[in-house]
Amino acid sequence: MKTLFAATSTILALGLSPAFADNTLSLEGKTIGVAVVGTQHFWDREAFNGATSMVEELGGTVVPVDGGRDNQVHADNHDVLMNRGVDAVISILGDGSVEPKFEALQAANIPVFAVDHPSPYAVNNTTSDNYYMGTTIGRYMADAIGGEGKVAVFNAFENSLRICGIRTGLWKYVLQDYPNIEIIQPELAEEFANAPEDARRQTLDLLSQYPEGTIDAIHVGCWDQPAIGVVQALEEAGRTDIVVTALDGGPETLEIMAEDDSPFVANVAQQPRLIGQTAAENVARYFAGETLLPQTYVDVIPVYGQDGAKAAYSKLGYGEIE
Numbered sequence: 001m002k003t004l005f006a007a008t009s010t011i012l013a014l015g016l017s018p019a020f021a022d023n024t025l026s027l028e029g030k031t032i033g034v035a036v037v038g039t040q041h042f043w044d045r046e047a048f049n050g051a052t053s054m055v056e057e058l059g060g061t062v063v064p065v066d067g068g069r070d071n072q073v074h075a076d077n078h079d080v081l082m083n084r085g086v087d088a089v090i091s092i093l094g095d096g097s098v099e100p101k102f103e104a105l106q107a108a109n110i111p112v113f114a115v116d117h118p119s120p121y122a123v124n125n126t127t128s129d130n131y132y133m134g135t136t137i138g139r140y141m142a143d144a145i146g147g148e149g150k151v152a153v154f155n156a157f158e159n160s161l162r163i164c165g166i167r168t169g170l171w172k173y174v175l176q177d178y179p180n181i182e183i184i185q186p187e188l189a190e191e192f193a194n195a196p197e198d199a200r201r202q203t204l205d206l207l208s209q210y211p212e213g214t215i216d217a218i219h220v221g222c223w224d225q226p227a228i229g230v231v232q233a234l235e236e237a238g239r240t241d242i243v244v245t246a247l248d249g250g251p252e253t254l255e256i257m258a259e260d261d262s263p264f265v266a267n268v269a270q271q272p273r274l275i276g277q278t279a280a281e282n283v284a285r286y287f288a289g290e291t292l293l294p295q296t297y298v299d300v301i302p303v304y305g306q307d308g309a310k311a312a313y314s315k316l317g318y319g320e321i322e
Contacts, residue, residue: 024288025058025281025284025285025288026058026059026284026288027055027058027059027060027280027283027284027287028058028059028060029059029060030059030060030061030087030088030283030287031060031061031062031063031084031085031086031087032055032060032061032062032063032086032087032088032089032090032280032283033062033063033064033065033078033081033084033086033088033089033090034048034051034052034055034062034063034064034065034089034090034092035065035067035074035077035078035081035089035090035091035092035094036048036064036065036066036067036074036092036093037067037069037071037074037092037093037094038066038067038068038069038070038074039066040068040069041069041223041225042225042248042250042251042252042272043223043248043250043270043272044092044093044272046272046273046276047092047093047115047116047272047273047275047276047279048064048066048092048276049273049276050272050273050274050275050276050277050279050280051090051092051115051276051277051279051280052064052276052280053277054276054277054280054281055090055280055283058280058281058284060280060283060284063081063084063086065077065080065081067094069192069193071094071095071097071098072097074093074094074097074098075094075097075098075100075101076101078091078098078101078102078104078105079101079104081105081110082104082105082108082110086110087110087287088110088111088112088113088283088286088287089105089110089111089112089113090113090114090115090276090279090280090283091112091113091114091115091117091122092114092115092116092117092276092279093115093116093117093161094117095160095161098117098119099119099121102114102119102121102122103121105121106121111123111283111286113125113126113279113282113283113286114126114279115127115275115276115279116128116163116275117162117163118162118294118295122294123282123286123292124279124282124286124292124293124294124295124296125294125295125296126275126276126278126279126282126295126296126298127163127275127295127296127297127298128270128271128275128297128298128299128300129297129300130163130166130167130170131166131170132268132300133167133170133247133268133270133300134166134167134168134169134170134171134173134174134247135170135171135173135174136268136302137167137171137219137245137246137247137266137267137268138170138171138172138173138174138175139174140245140265140266140302140304141171141217141219141243141245141266142174142175142177142178142181144217144243144245144265144266145181145216145217145243147178147180147181148178148180148181148216149180149181149182149215149216149217150181150182150184150210150214150215150216150217151175151181151182151183151184151215151216151217151218151219152183152184152187152188152206152215152217152218152219153168153171153183153184153187153188153218153219153220153221154187154188154189154190154199154202154218154219154220154221154226154230155168155187155188155189155221155222156188156189156190156191156192156222157221157222158221158222161222163222164221164222167221167222167247168221168222171219171221184206184210184215188202188206190202190220190226195225195226195228195229196225196226196228196229196232197229198226198229199220199226199227199228199229199230199233200229200230200232200233200236201229201233203218203229203230203233203234204233204236204237206218207233207234207237207239212239212241215242216242216243217242217243217244217245218230218234218242218243218244218245219244219245219246220244220245220246220247221247222247223246223247223248224246224247224248224249224250224253224267225248225250225253226246227244227245227246227253227256227264228252228253228256230244231244231256231262231263231264234263235263240261240262240263241263242263243263243265243266244263244264244265245264245265245266245267246264246267247267247268247270248267248268248269248270249267249268249269249270249300249301249303249312249316250269251313251316251318253267254267254269254303254309254312254313254316254318254321255309255313255321257303257305257306257308257309258306258309258310258313258321259306260306262306265304265305266303266304266305267303267309267312268300268301268302268303269300269301269302269303269312269316270298270300270301271298271299271300271301271316274298275298278296278298279296282296301315301316309321
């Protein structure tokens with residue numbers, strides 16, 4: 001068991017899919033529905049592309065459905081897949097509205113394999129370790145401001161999406177070790193649509209309320225698209241002494257972190273394409289008779305500072321930043 005665990009950890013650490021170590025996996029003759037909440041956001045799109053490409057690589061037929069970032073449409077798309085008679089469903093993200101759909105699929109003997117959505121009705125959920133992400137970014141942010149100061153947080157989804165609740169909850173838990181760090185109230189709530197511009201406007205408003213020297217950091221609790229607008233606002237206002245931290249580590253945000261003197265100092269990068277690929281591999285493992293654990297974790301990459309951003313950008317296959 002230890003040997004198997006070590007081998008799997010090494011594969012994931014290298015950014016490879018476990019399927020590369022097992023060429024016996026197959027979805028030949030299987031039709032797999034892939035439901036994604038939307039493809040506007042980089043993470044969602046990469047996970048979707050990873051899942052669909054791996055299903056096809058393993059010989060399966062893909063039936064794709066896109067919720068357009070509407071959680072109810074995403075949920076209803078599972079009815080579409082059930083009516084199509086697919087052999088299994090890979091479901092990427094979504095809120096609680098998908099639960100009765102998962103239950104109905106299970107009752108119809110159509111197994112569900114979730115991505116970033118743990119559910120009692122799913123065979124398996126493939127995800128990053130959100131607990132590790134939350135604690136890591138908490139330590140990084142606290143260290144960046146010397147363990148004291150006032151911090152604003154964008155936290156729209158803590159109570160609606162479980163992964164966001166874990167990430168932000170663990171960030172707050174870590175800050176309990178730093179009694180001299182104060183979270184500014186009320187917390188900010190970013191819009192999903194056009195998040196960078198919405199966060200830019202809200203940050204400018206925040207800065208007008210907190211003169212220079214009275215705010216030390218701004219954290220985005222669940223993802224990092226709003227951080228793009230946060231940085232823009234800090235640059236507009238000449239307040240780049242304020243530290244910015246976030247989560248996800250998409251290519252655009254890593255590029256901002258890699259700029260000279262960027263206020264965006266810490267992130268935790270996920271591997272969404274690998275997560276999608278792994279979910280598809282788990283479908284093949286299930287049909288091969290393997291017993292799957294409820295959760296499959298794919299490694300994340302902690303990112304600190306300019307050099308860390310450049311290294312992560314390269315490791316994730318986005319290219320090179322000079």
